[in-house]
Amino acid sequence: MSPAPLWIAGAGGVGRGALDTAPAASRPVAGFLDDRATATGSDPATDPATGPGGLPLLAPAAVPPGAHYLVAIADPAVRLRLAALLEARGAQPCAPLVHPRAILAPSAALAAGCLVMGGAYLSCDVRLGAHAQVHYNATVGHDSVLGERVTVYPGGNVSGAVHLADGATVGSNAVVLQGRTVGADAFVGAAAVVTRDVAPGTVVVGSPARPLARSART
Ligand SMILES: CC(C)(COP(=O)(O)OP(=O)(O)OC[C@H]1O[C@@H](n2cnc3c(N)ncnc32)[C@H](O)[C@@H]1OP(=O)(O)O)[C@@H](O)C(=O)NCCC(=O)NCCS
Missing domain, CATH: 2.160.10.10 (Hexapeptide repeat proteins)
Structure with missing residues (x-):
């Protein structure tokens, strides 16, 4: 069975490092979740902005329910906050x-x-x-x-x-x-x-x- 596509939370340096790691590990990436998505003015549900690698960039609150996520952010406090937010919206941490x-x-x-x-x-x-x-x-x-x-x-x-x-x-x-x-x-x-x-x-x-x-x- 092929692995579930990853949503990478954080489109900064660590997030782009994760984007490099995923294909090498044969893990498809669905897109990025980042607060910066809200600054584009787009409606994240219907009009996702573009993140690293040309992938969809959604606000974390717009994570699809059941999505598998990786928090790729250096600051452990932000990692904690984002993981809680994503899980409250029905996402689950990736393998x-x-x-x-x-x-x-x-x-x-x-x-x-x-x-x-x-x-x-x-x-x-x-x-x-x-x-x-x-x-x-x-x-x-x-x-x-x-x-x-x-x-x-x-x-x-x-x-x-x-x-x-x-x-x-x-x-x-x-x-x-x-x-x-x-x-x-x-x-x-x-x-x-x-x-x-x-x-x-x-x-x-x-x-x-x-x-x-x-x-x-x-
Ligand atoms: C230790 C650290 C968190 C301190 O950050 P900060 O609180 O912003 O500290 P500042 O940059 O204001 O520096 C404060 C003082 O500590 C010194 N200092 C900072 N980091 C130091 C380090 N790693 N080793 C020795 N001295 C250090 C500074 O020279 C400065 O001294 P001064 O007041 O005599 O000029 C940071 O410098 C650090 O080492 N971060 C790790 C970076 C890293 O590994 N990044 C990898 C990313 S891929």
């Missing part, structure tokens, strides 16, 4: 979207709505929660548990037995040493090296990683 050039151990377990880009490596007994994303050339070591809406940006290295709690983000080329925990909604800056547990909601940078005193994110 994990995995680029064929990613390497997954047979024992890795991925929840619905996950996105794994090309060049990623997920080792044995890794678990990814719903809507988690592992971007290109990132690695996740054995026994690591990534919660819901976790993101590992390109080139991030998560060592073995790490816990990334719900909504945590690991920036490009950052390293999380083995056995450490990164708390919920914490953010590990690009190229940081996490040597100690990171408290929930904290932004850390540098090597060794230390909390950022002031952050434009907060």
